[in-house]
Amino acid sequence: MPEVKILITEDESIVARDLASRLQKMGYVITEVVDSGKSAIESVLRHQPDLILMDIMLQGEIDGIETAAKIQTIAKIPIVYLTAYADRETLKRAKATHPFGYLLKPFKEKELQVTLEIALSRHQAEVEFQKAVEVEYQTQYQAQIQEKQAEITRKSLYLSMLSHDFRTPLSIVKLAAEVLQHQSQNLTEEKKQKRFRSIQTAVTNMDQLLSDVLAMEQTDAASLKFSPARLDLVAFSRDVVETVQSLTNQNTLIFTSSLPENARPCLDEQLLWHLLNNLLSNAIKYSPQGGNIWLTLSGNDREICIQVEDRGIGIPLEYHSNLFKPFQRADNVGRIPGTGLGLAISKQCVDLHQGQIAVESEEGKGTKFTVTLPIPTPIA
Numbered sequence: 001m002p003e004v005k006i007l008i009t010e011d012e013s014i015v016a017r018d019l020a021s022r023l024q025k026m027g028y029v030i031t032e033v034v035d036s037g038k039s040a041i042e043s044v045l046r047h048q049p050d051l052i053l054m055d056i057m058l059q060g061e062i063d064g065i066e067t068a069a070k071i072q073t074i075a076k077i078p079i080v081y082l083t084a085y086a087d088r089e090t091l092k093r094a095k096a097t098h099p100f101g102y103l104l105k106p107f108k109e110k111e112l113q114v115t116l117e118i119a120l121s122r123h124q125a126e127v128e129f130q131k132a133v134e135v136e137y138q139t140q141y142q143a144q145i146q147e148k149q150a151e152i153t154r155k156s157l158y159l160s161m162l163s164h165d166f167r168t169p170l171s172i173v174k175l176a177a178e179v180l181q182h183q184s185q186n187l188t189e190e191k192k193q194k195r196f197r198s199i200q201t202a203v204t205n206m207d208q209l210l211s212d213v214l215a216m217e218q219t220d221a222a223s224l225k226f227s228p229a230r231l232d233l234v235a236f237s238r239d240v241v242e243t244v245q246s247l248t249n250q251n252t253l254i255f256t257s258s259l260p261e262n263a264r265p266c267l268d269e270q271l272l273w274h275l276l277n278n279l280l281s282n283a284i285k286y287s288p289q290g291g292n293i294w295l296t297l298s299g300n301d302r303e304i305c306i307q308v309e310d311r312g313i314g315i316p317l318e319y320h321s322n323l324f325k326p327f328q329r330a331d332n333v334g335r336i337p338g339t340g341l342g343l344a345i346s347k348q349c350v351d352l353h354q355g356q357i358a359v360e361s362e363e364g365k366g367t368k369f370t371v372t373l374p375i376p377t378p379i380a
C-alpha cells in the first residue's frame, strides 16, 4: 500500500497522542499533530497530507469547521471530523464543508479504520473522475481548436486565391487606360471599343471576386462556388486569349478550336476564367525567351479538352506531382516571381467541374497542361 500521510488536528493532547499511535500501528504516516486551526493550515502548506483528521471544537480563533473551509480553498484534501458531541447547527455547518466522514469520540479502532479507508477511496474516486472530466474536456477543446484552425487556414487560402487573381484584371485595366490615354489618335474606333470592352470585362471579374470575398465573410463558404450555365466556350476563350495577349509582346498566343462554333457546354464561366488566366499567364511567365503559346480546344459530346502549351523553361519531373498543391514552386524558376497559388486555383476549378488536369513537361523544352471537363449534357 502506498504511504498515506495524515495530519491530526486535535487540542486534547491525550486524545491526539492516542490517535497518532493507533494510526501508526495501522500503517499510516503522521505528518504532524497540531492543536489549532492556524497551525493546521501552516502544516498543510508544509507537508501536503493525504487526509486530515480535524477536531471540530478547537481552541483558538477558528474552530475545526472554519479551518476546514480555509484549507479547502488552498488544497483538495479529504477531511474527516472528530467530535465528542454535535448539535444540529454545528452539524449543518460541518456538512457545508463537504467532509469525507465523521468520527464520534470515543471511537473504536475498527470504526476509525473503516472511516479512513472510505474517505481515502472516495477521495481517490473523485480525483480520478475529475481527471477523466478534464481529459474529456481537453480532447473536446482540442478538437474545437483544430477545427477552428483548419477553418482559418481554409479561409486564408481562399482569400489568397481570390486576391491572387485580382492581378490580371487590374493589369488589363491599367494597360487599356494607358493605351486609350496615350495612343487614342492612332486607334481605330473598333480597337478603342475593344479596349473599353476589356476594361468592362476586367471590372466585372474584379466585382465577382469581391463578391466572393464578401460571401465568404457572410456565409463562411470558404471555397470557390460552382455555378454552371451554357457558355459560348469558343468566343469566351478567344476573348481571354486576346486580353491576355494584350498584356504581353513577348509571346504570341495562338488559339485553335475544333469545337463547333455553336458549342454551348454547361460550364462555370468564372471558374474557367480563373483556369485559363492562370494557365496562360504561367505559360507566358515561364517562357521568358518568348515563343508561341497555344490554347487548343477540342471535345466531343461527353467532354471538353483544353490544352495550354508553351516552349518555356519546363518543369523538372520531381515537381510534377506537387504542382497543384498551394505554394509549391519548382526550383528552376530562378528569379521569376510567383506565390505558387495559380495551379492550386486551377486545380480547384477543374475539381469543381469533376474534371482532370494533367501536365506533360520537360525541363528546358516546354510544358503542356491538359484539362478534361466532363459535360453532362450535349455541347451544342
Ligand code: ATP
Pocket (backbone or CB within 6 Å): 164, 278, 282, 283, 286, 310, 312, 313, 314, 315, 323, 328, 329, 330, 331, 333, 337, 338, 339, 340, 341, 342, 343, 344, 367
Ligand atoms: P503564382 O501564384 O503567381 O501563380 P506560380 O506561377 O509560381 O505563382 P503556380 O501557377 O501555382 O504558381 O505554378 C506552380 C509552379 O509550377 C511554378 O512556380 C512553376 O515552378 C511551375 N509551372 C507552372 N506552370 C509552368 C509553366 N508553364 N512552365 C514552367 N513551369 C511552370
Ligand code: MG
Pocket (backbone or CB within 6 Å): 278, 281, 282, 338, 340, 341, 342, 343
Ligand atoms: Mg502562376
